[in-house]
Structure formats: C-alpha cells, structure tokens
Amino acid sequence: MRWLRRNAVVIAGLLTLAYLILPNVIVMVFSFNKPNGRFNYEWQRFSTDAWSDPCGVADLCGSLGLSLQIAVWATIGATVLGTLIAFALARYRFRARSSVNTLIFLPMAMPEVVMAASLATLFLNMGIQFGFWTILIAHIMFCLSFVVTAVKARVMSMDPRLEQAAQDLYASPTQTFLKVTLPIAAPGIAAGALLSFALSFDDFIITNFNAGSTVTFPMFVWGSAQRGTPVQINVIGTAMFLIAVLCVLGGQLFTGRRKRS
C-alpha cells in the first residue's frame, strides 16, 4: 500500500501513456485483420493481405502521394517565410513589432474551422478554382506561425556576441550568416519544419473546406469512414508510425554515439 502511494505519480503517468498508445496498438493489430464486410472495426481473422498489397484500394495511394507532395511544399514555404519573420522579430527593433506578434499569434489561437470557412469564402468570392493550390496556400498559412515561434525562440536564446565574434574574425556579413547564425539556428528551423510537415500532412478541417474535389490522405480516410474502411488505411497508419519511431531512434543513436566519441 505504501509502495502504491509512493509510486502513485508514476502509475498515473504510465496509465496516461497507455491511453495515448492504445489506439496505435489497435491500428497496428487491425492492419492484420481480414474483416467481413466493408468496415474494419471488429476482429475476424489474421491475414497479411493488406500488407502485401497496400495500394490495393482505389485512390488510396494517389491521395497519400498528394498529401506528401503538399506537405513537402507547405513545409518549404512555411519554413522560408517563417524563418525570415523570426529573424526580423528576434534581431531587429521596429515600430510594428507588437502588431506583427499579434498577427503571428492569432492563427494559433483560432479554431481551425473558423480559418477554414473564412479562407474558403475568400476563394469562393474571388472565383478561384479549389484544388492543389488552394490547399497549399492554406497549409502554408497555418504552418507559418508555428515555424516563427520555433525559430524565434532559438534565435532569441542565441548570444549576439557570437555574430560579433565572427565579424571580428574576418567573416563578412554573408559568411557570418552562413557559418555562424544559420548553423546555430538550425535546430529551431528543423523543429519548425518538422512540425509544419506533420501539421500539413495530418490536416483535415482546413483541407476539407478548401480542397474542392481534390482528395488528400486524411480526406480519403474521412470518406472511407462513411463508405467503408479498407484495411490498407491501417497499414499506412502503422507504417507511418514505425517510420517515425525508427527515424527518431536512429537520430538518437547517432547523436548519442557522436557525443561519446
């Protein structure tokens, strides 16, 4: 009983962790299911059919490709624009500072459905055709603020004397930026980019309003929840999960080994 009380925090934390992980376990297990009928909600029997033919459902891999493509371009766009803003905010004093800060903060404090509906209203009124470009525009818009926040935090914590030291050691402004500022800000930029990619790839609400008839991967999943969920969805979800875990673990091992040597 005393042991229980002393470790109450650990037990509660682990239970929460289980709550977080459980759906992923279910997704993984059900990627080996062979359901009767169109929906993959009840366990029937073991099968590797879906794993051997992940693209076996019409439009699934097409939508996955489109989502990846949009995520890559949205990441590039948001990272470039957001990094520029972050540098301006972290390194310069100027008059519009607080209004810029508010404009950066608002998209993060706004329910997605509001942004989605207003942007769609704009496109409708402008008579712009919904599709790839409207989705990309929307994704860059909502990823931007997150990049600014991540990069700004990193640049703000950087000692300005490092750049002065570089200049003192004969580095021109361009060299200073490339050899000192950028490498030191890189982890922040990488974090912003990674977050952008994840947000863009997984976004449904804003995409749903601004996609027209174009179907991204989350929209495909949404549609299938109404029409019938193919097992391949679970295969893709599990694969993404495993790839992410392996990448992180690999990165950890790599940096760990470098530190030791």
Added chain:
Amino acid sequence: MTDLATTDSSGGDVRLTGISKTYGSFTAVQPLDLTVPAGSFFALLGASGCGKTTTLRMIAGLEEPTTGTVELAGKDVTALPPYKRPVNTVFQNYALFPHLDIYENVAFGLRRRGVRSVKKQVEEMLDLVQLGPLARRKPQQLSGGQQQRVAVARALINHPQVLLLDEPLGALDLKLRRQMQLELKRIQTEVGITFVHVTHDQEEAMTMADTVAVMNGGRVEQLGAPADLYENPGTTFVANFLGTSNLITAEIAETGGEHLLLTAGDAKLRLPAARCSASSARTGEKVLAGVRPEKVALAHADDAGSIPEGANRLPGRIKDASFIGVSTQYVIETPGAGELAVYEQNIERDGRLVPGAEVVLHWNPAHTFGLSADQDIAAGADVDEEAA
C-alpha cells in the same frame, strides 16, 4: 579581404580622436582623445556603465562612433567594418562558437581570410595555450579557464595589430583569475602585440597594464602608469576607486615654501605643495588631504612621545579592528577628520591596540596628496566591484 591592413606581429598604435557615442539622448562616451602606444599593455578601468566597453567596441568596429575617428598604425579605419580591421577581440564570456569544436574555433579567422593550410598554425597555437589534446572537444565541454584560453588563441592566431580584451577574466574564480593575469601578461610580452584590456577590477588593471586609463561617466578621469595613478590620484574618484584613500577636508593655513600647512579640526597637517592638484591653493581655501591607509602608522596614546619629529599626526580612538592575515585593518574615529582606515602589517602586534584604545595616527608628510575640495568626497568609493 585583400584590403586588410598588413598583419605582421609587431603592434600598431591606436589613436582615438574626438571619439564619442550617444544612444538617443544617452551619452555612453563623451568626446575623448586617446593614444595607445604600439606594443603596450593598456587598460581601460572603470565601473559598469562608464563607457569603457563601448570605447573598446568602437576600436573593434562593432559600434559605430557618433563622432570622431579611429586610427590604427596611422591608418584611419573609422569607416571599416569589423571584418576588415586588423584587430581581434577576446569577448566577455568568450563567445566561442558552440557548433564548432576547439580546432575549428581557433581556425575560424584563418579560414575566413582564405588561408589554405591552417593545420600547423592551429596546432602551434593550441600548444601555446596548452590545449592540444582537447582540439576536438566542443566549447561547452571545457572548463571556464580552458574556454578563456581558447578565446585568446582564436584571436591571437590572426596576428592582429591590436588585441582587445573585454573583461576576459570576469567569469573565472579568484585563483584562476590571478593565474590567467600572469599568463596573459607573459603572452603579451612574448608576442609584442598591443593589448587593450577593459576591466572593472582595479587590481587586475594594475597587475597587468603598463598604462591605465580610469574612466567614469563616459570620460577618462586620469591616465598613467599604475604606480603613478595610485600614488598621485588626480581626483577623488581615482583616489577611492583605485584602492582605498583617507580623504580629510582641511583648510589651508599657510602657503609658500615646500609644504602647505593645513588645519583639520585641531590637527595641523603638512602637504607637499608639488603634490597638491587643486587648481588654486591660497590661504583660507579648502582642500582634501589624502593619505593611503597602509602609509599610516598607529601608536598607542601612551607612546605618543616616540613619534618622529615632523610627522603628520591625528589623535583618535580605535573603533574596529579586523585581522586579515598579512595585515590588520583598523577603523579609527578621529575628532577632526571623521573615520579613517589604517592597515598595519602584522610584524610585531601591539596587544594594546584593541577597539576602544586611544591612539595617535602618524605618517610621513611626503605621503600626503592634495585634491580640490569642490568634488564629491565619496566618488568611486562604493562602486560594486562584481557588477560588470
């Protein structure tokens, strides 16, 4: 990089002409003229916010002067950006690049100037500062003293005409600081480069520098060799900031001859006329008579007869005594001159000199200096040494 001034290892002199810096309505540095002779070790000494770092940064090119010019070895460099000046800086807290290892930190300047083979030079420089085996470590894996040496090596490898040091020892503990002071002095003598050193630590400035400029409120208060500044302070700020001074408000009773005769309360003091820096010294005017605590001797009131003839004397009572080891520091309450400090070497301690004892302070009149009475008597006395 081709227009970089020649960087042979002989130092160049630094000449500041009418240089000043203002930020909005705040003046950090008043227009000042300063010449640092080639090959010298020059210290800018002052409390935080006195303008010493700003002056240094204007020499480095990191701060653009509001007025005036900077000349290095006879060449006007005011318009040159920092990366085109033959000057290198050891920054406060070192500013080592955290993403580069020690080797690449030291090689940084050479690489930027397009030097192809840096290996030999970098290794030699790392050996000079005894960091050879740590070449592949990252800065954050080094101790404070090691980081400091990397910062010096990173600057010196470029053979600058002038090396600027901005509080380079501020982050080190006392013992290491003493050690590095000697180390830096040794390096300077060896390489012969002009060093300009900014510090708030008067002991550090006096130990290392050939010439010290004491700065206060954006101005140079006094400039000279350390011993000269200490013995002949020109202002109350210098008298109080460099060590401790007893300053006594006195009235001139008699002029003419080698000594001025002063009265402070009932006591009569003599001040060498040549050591009085007050602009006018006429009978009836006030002056501040100063004497360093270690130059004053204490005699118990019973022994007053044994004090040599012609010494300045003041009667008083011991208020406090603290034993320091090499010396004992007394605070003496005097009727005419307020509280005075006396440092006595612990050679033969007189057991009667305890708080409450009646004593007579006495010193050779030649050790007395005179300052103009129209300034704050306590200026520079209570400056927090740790605030940098």
Added chain:
Amino acid sequence: MSAATEAPPEPAPAPVLEVRKPPVRKRLVPYWLLLPGILWLLVFFAAPLVYQASTSIQTGSLEEGFKVTWHFATYWDALGEYWPQFVRSVLFAAVATLLCLVLGYPLAYLIAFKAGRWRNVVMILVIAPFFTSFLIRTLAWKTILADSGPVVSALNSLHFLDVTSAIGLTEGTRVLATPLAVVCGLTYNFLPFMILPLYTCLERIDPRLHEAAGDLYAKPVTTFRKVTFPLSMPGVVAGTLLTFIPAAGDYINAELLGSTDQKMIGNVIQSQFLRVLDYPTAAALSFILMAAILAMVTLYIRKAGTEDLV
C-alpha cells in the same frame, strides 16, 4: 559604411564632431524580412476574416448571389437555432480540457522528474502517435469502445455505465454515440497539446527546489501544492489554451464517435458551409464562435495572470 564619404579628407587637428546615422538601407532590413510572410498572413488569414464578416451580414441565395444588406438578424437566428450546439461545444471542450490536465499532468511530471534515462523513450511514445493520421486513430476508438468489446463489457460489469447514464453521459449499455465517447475522443486527441507545454515548464524547475521545500518541513503533497504547481502555472495556462481552443471548434470526434445528439458547433458550421451552402449563417456562426473563444481566453489569461505566452 557611408561614413567613409562623411569623414573629412584631411586630418583635422580639432575633434571631428560630425554625427553619423545608420544608412536608410540598413534600417529597412527588418521590413524586407517581414514582407513576404506577413503579406501571406494578411491576404490569406486577415483578409478572409474581413470577408467572412461581410458575408455574415449578407442575404440572398446561391442562384441570385449574395449582397451586403446589413442583415444582423442572421446572428440572432443562428444563435436561436444553434445555441444547444454552442453550449455543448463549450461544455465538451471544458470537460475534455480538465481531463487532459488531470491525465496529462502526471505524465508530464513523470517525464520531467522520474523518467531518468527513460525520458527520451517516453517522449518518443508521446509524440510518435502524431505520425499516424489522427483520423485513423480516432476510428480506432470505434473498435475500442465497440458495444460488444471488452472495454464496454468491463464497464458494464463494474456498473460504471449505470453511474454515467444516471448523469446523462451515456445511454443504456452503450458508450459509442454518447457524450462520453465524444469527450473521450476529444481528450485523447488533444492530450499531447497539454503534455508538451506542461513538460517544457516542469523541466525548467530546479529539482533542488523540491529538496529545499522538504528541508523546510513541507510534506511531498504540500511541496507539490505550494512549490511545483505554482511554478508550472505558465505550462498549465498554455496547455489548457492549446487544448480548449481546438477542442471547442472540433467536429471530427462528434462526427465519428457521436450521434446526431452530440453535434457540436463545428459540425453545424461545416454542414452549413459545405452541404446547405448557407454562407451567411456559416459566417455568422464562425464569428460567434471566434468572439466567444477570444472573450473566454482573454478572461482566462487575465485571471491566470500570465500574458507572456507567445
């Protein structure tokens, strides 16, 4: 740089008291850096909100087009018709936020102070689920909470569902298609948004403060109440905001895990906009939602006393 032209050509004996100013080109640098990104936000974030505002006071039909007629009645009509969904959204989001705090705090605390060398592993386990599309993971809850599944039978045999039915959270022996399922899904989906800011905040607390509190006669519970929790307030505020705001506007969980009786305001906006094509009503609802959330958040931040969230 331009100083070169201002410096006198000949050595002047007197101090040169010429004042230099930074060149205009240099002062414009921050504005050039800001320009593209800010323009993007102005055109695709701020302008649409203005458009939305004008749409909300338009009348007309899809065939004849919409015109601004200052028809504010849309707001009253929308509120009158959809106030239950509004109330439900706020209520569900508030309960989910509270649950996130209660569930997330121990885990954040565990990662910050107790995990030791397992810290990175636990962190990965918190973040990794993000990479499986949240729609797929939400669908997994359909399996977990299935009527004949082990979870529901266990809850039934413990008579847990009798209790929740009594307070209106569930109906009968089901969990799916009840408020409980929707709140459960909302809690699950936004839990990481609570854990991460809490963790960043807790991680900065010096563990020696715990020892100091213990040294000063505080029991572990008192230490937590008087030291740890107050110091983690910025994390709590950030976490609750990051959870509440998206939860209040969410419609995925209500759609996938609830029934028509659990529709939230997000569902209404979505169907008005994408199915009914009643743009003024959708716009008015969006604005009411935005205004309500902004008002609540401002009030909350005032109360919590931290404004340095960005």
